[in-house]
Amino acid sequence: MNDTVKKGIKRKTLLMLMALGVILPNIFALIAWYSLDSDPGAADKPLQSFLYIAVFNIAYAILGGTMAVLKTHNPLYKLTLAAEQLAEGNLNVACNYHGIEEIDRLVTAFENIRNSMSNSYGAIQEYIDELRGRVEELKLLTDIDAAILGGQKIDSIFNLITEGICKLVGADYCCIALLDGDKHIQIRSLHGFGPDESREFIRGIRGKTPSINICPSIASGQILLLGDLNDSNLSDDVRQMYARFNVKSMIAAPLSVDGEPIGSVVVWYKDRQEFSDMVVNRFLLFADQISVALKSARLVDGIRNLTIEVIRALAKAVDARDSYTANHSNRVSRFAVALAQGLGMNQKEVETIEYAGLLHDIGKIGIDERILNKPGALTEQEMELMKSHASMSADIVKPIEFLKGAVPIVKHHHEWFNGGGYPSGLAGDAIPYGARILAVADAIEAMTSSRPYREEMPLRQGAEQLKSGSGTQFDPEIVEVMLKVVERIELIESFDSENGSDDDKPQIGFEDAV
Incomplete structure (x- = not known):
């Protein structure tokens, strides 16, 4: 019934x-x-x-x-x-x-509607999740392109990529490793590891070749999918290292530029995985993007290095017009870099300071040599013309896009902390921070070099002279750091050009001083 x-x-x-x-x-x-x-x-x-x-x-x-x-x-x-x-x-x-x-019919109709909505919602949610993933992909690709075009350091770009890959493929760890000239693996970026774990990982593969299978895709030239490392053919030392980090599965893809294998990108998971096509495709997409970034970085570095060489040549050309200031710009740049490092500035800021130091006097190319080399005191008119070199230097540097940050430093490096300098009479914090650094570097270089009107001072005596101008001509904080740099330099060769070529002189920097 x-x-x-x-x-x-x-x-x-x-x-x-x-x-x-x-x-x-x-x-x-x-x-x-x-x-x-x-x-x-x-x-x-x-x-x-x-x-x-x-x-x-x-x-x-x-x-x-x-x-x-x-x-x-x-x-x-x-x-x-x-x-x-x-x-x-x-x-x-x-x-x-x-x-x-x-009532039963109503309940049955209700349940049918609910089931249909549930099925539709599941499909919609899957579509939304996929769409969200695509948006994240595009955002990361856009950020990478912006970093490349913005001339960021390649390691910064690598750090951006490793973090993004972990997020997009749900991995716990990510690594970008490149081969050096001896075909040894060099870790360029790690994500997901703590500081101690990173050091242990790097020690574990330092100097090793690809044959140890840390980055097995380098040797094979193909993507490697290992959903369960226990079932893989990895060597015993690699298994032991992976066991310390509790990883159970991994994906590795080779990196190449113009067909030449140069490294590998790897992600690891703490759980066993069955890799979906979506995860694999995303991973390969960003492996290709890393290769593009490497190629672009090489081109950018080549252009940047060429530009810097041109800048150095221009600085030397300006300095050569005055026999007493030969290599002045290069030495000022070195002092400025030492100060910037001592003040804790980041790498990009230090580079900007370095370029500003090289170019701070380039405006003197428009000053008559008779004024530059005049042994006696300058007339008031000659002094005003000499003072114009700061603004002229800034005008020369301004059209160069990647030197934009150096322009205010170059222009205001003769401002005084109490407002008595030129060209704008700025005082205190109104003076660009980089210009305050360059002012101290320029002053100590000038005091420790020979001039027509006086002999060069020993470095420590020059540092003491800086103290007398602290708070009036110079920023007291920067003077204090300069004193620490000088105190820690064990051996400083003479900066006078008569003591050898510029290439023979030591690179002065805060790290060297320490």
């Missing part, structure tokens, strides 16, 4: 019981009236009997109606609540009532 037949029988039985509930009281009423006719003493009971029967019928009707309402109202109320939750996005809501056939 199927469910439909059972429900029909239940429904008919209920209707029969309700009919009996109405018929029986009326039968009792007829019997009561018959009794009145046969019993003369019961003449005073008709009204009472009638009232009993009426009350019984009313009570039965109320009870039956209430039961019928409850039998339909409760499930309808629950179904309404479930529908409201479904409308709010709760796809796990259930309505398990079964009873009256019409």
Whole structure:
């Protein structure tokens, strides 16, 4: 007997019981009236009997109606609540009532709607997740392109890529390794490792060749997918190292430039993986992007190095016009770099200071040599012309895009901390920080070099002279750092050009001083 037949029988039985509930009281009423006719003493009971029967019928009707309402109202109320939750996005809501056939049909329709919405929501959510991943891919690619075009250092670009790859493919660790001239692996970027872990990892592969399978894709030239490292053919030392980092699976892809293998990019997972096509494709996409970044970085570095050589040549050409200032710009640049490092400036800021030091006097190319080499005091007019070299230097540097940060440093390196300098009479913090550094570097180089009007000072004596100008001509903070640099330099060769070529002189820097 199927469910439909059972429900029909239940429904008919209920209707029969309700009919009996109405018929029986009326039968009792007829019997009561018959009794009145046969019993003369019961003449005073008709009204009472009638009232009993009426009350019984009313009570039965109320009870039956209430039961019928409850039998339909409760499930309808629950179904309404479930529908409201479904409308709010709760796809796990259930309505398990079964009873009256019409209510059952409503419940079945509700469940069908819920299941359809759940299936559709799952598909939509998958699409949204994929779309979100695509957006993240495009954002990272855009950031990488911007970093390359912006001339950022290649290691900074690598750090950006390793962090992005880990996020996009859900990896725990990422590494970019390149081959040096001896075909040894050099780690260029790590992500996901702590400081101690990074040092341990680098020590573990230092000087090793690709044959040890740290980056096995280098040798094979193909992508390597290892969903379970226990089932792989990795060498024992590599297994041991991976075990220390609790990695269970990995992906590795080769890096190449113009068909030449140059390294590998690797990601590791702490869990065993079954790599989807989406993960593999994303990984390969960014492996290709790393190769593009490397090629672009080589081109950018080549252009940058050529530009720097041109800058050095220009600086030497300017210095050569005055025999007493030969190599002055190069030495000022070295002092400025030492100060910038000592003040904790980042690499890009230090580079800007270095370029500014090389170019700070390039405007003297427009000053008459008779003024530059005049042994005596300059006239007021000659002094004003000499002072113009700072602004002229800035004007010459300004059109070069990647030297834009050096322009205010070059222009204001003759400002005084108390406002008594030139060309703008700036004071204190209004003077660009790099210009305050360059002012100290320029001064100590000038004091420790020979001039037509005096002999060169020993380096320590020049440092003491800086102290006398601290707070008036120079920023006191920068003077203090310069004193520390001087104190820690154990051996400084003479900066005079007579003591050898510039190539023979030591590179002065804060690290050397320490």
